[in-house]
Amino acid sequence: MDYFGELYYRCFKTKLEERAEEETRRAIELMDKPKTVLDVGCGWGRHLHYLLNWGIDAWGIEPNPFFVEVFRERYPMWKDRIIQTTLQDAYVFKQFGAVLSLWTSIGWDESASAEESLFDKFSQFLLPGGQLLIDVDNLQGWQAHFCKRWWERVEGGYVLDKHDLRGNILTTNRLFLLGDSQYNVRRQLKLYSLDELQNMAEDHELFLKMAYRDLTGNPFQKESARIVAVFEKISAA
Numbered sequence: 001m002d003y004f005g006e007l008y009y010r011c012f013k014t015k016l017e018e019r020a021e022e023e024t025r026r027a028i029e030l031m032d033k034p035k036t037v038l039d040v041g042c043g044w045g046r047h048l049h050y051l052l053n054w055g056i057d058a059w060g061i062e063p064n065p066f067f068v069e070v071f072r073e074r075y076p077m078w079k080d081r082i083i084q085t086t087l088q089d090a091y092v093f094k095q096f097g098a099v100l101s102l103w104t105s106i107g108w109d110e111s112a113s114a115e116e117s118l119f120d121k122f123s124q125f126l127l128p129g130g131q132l133l134i135d136v137d138n139l140q141g142w143q144a145h146f147c148k149r150w151w152e153r154v155e156g157g158y159v160l161d162k163h164d165l166r167g168n169i170l171t172t173n174r175l176f177l178l179g180d181s182q183y184n185v186r187r188q189l190k191l192y193s194l195d196e197l198q199n200m201a202e203d204h205e206l207f208l209k210m211a212y213r214d215l216t217g218n219p220f221q222k223e224s225a226r227i228v229a230v231f232e233k234i235s236a237a
């Protein structure tokens, strides 16, 4: 069973959707209210549909077929606004005023060179002067406050996570306890520090503008749980 898909949607949908409108509004404010937005790794479009509702020319990229199907079923009028692909394989059909990567949508690709293609595509999708907002787990936050076990109540039951951090690789064994049914899934996530993100971005004309610890715009600290980094594309020409 995949980490993302039907079970993830069923259990986390309510929690994640409760805060989606506020997150979308804050992300837009941190990027100076762009008119065109690409949401990379948009999941089932919990932010994308707000962007579209607010009249922003918004598109989403998402590789998971289940999430893409959910978006198309829930929002048939915008079914063409979500493109089923990874960012690396995406065709650059347009350049945007802003690119969003919300709630850890990078770090899932195992190949060592994945970031090179991800940041290359982030940059290609941006207009000169456009902004990239990346919201990810913070490697240094995990190192400072490592949490070996975590459980939480979700829709229909409980989720128990067991974490293992080796270098920058976080492995999670997740147990879903849903009534009489139990399911196990495993994930591997590559974690980044702000310095690493900055170095990778600079190789692709993306320069750090501001770093926050969350979408509310609180200042970033080295051991924050999350990094919300805003980059601007500064082209030489």
Ligand SMILES: C[S@@+](CC[C@H](N)C(=O)[O-])C[C@H]1O[C@@H](n2cnc3c(N)ncnc32)[C@H](O)[C@@H]1O
Binding pocket: 004, 016, 040, 041, 042, 043, 044, 045, 046, 061, 062, 063, 064, 067, 085, 086, 087, 088, 101, 102, 103, 104, 105, 106, 108, 109
């Ligand atoms: C934690 S979910 C966040 C989804 C969405 N941004 C949200 O906040 O609801 C991470 C998403 O990134 C997607 N993803 C993973 N690798 C990707 C890649 N190479 N290109 C684009 N999306 C990717 C996953 O399929 C998943 O939907």
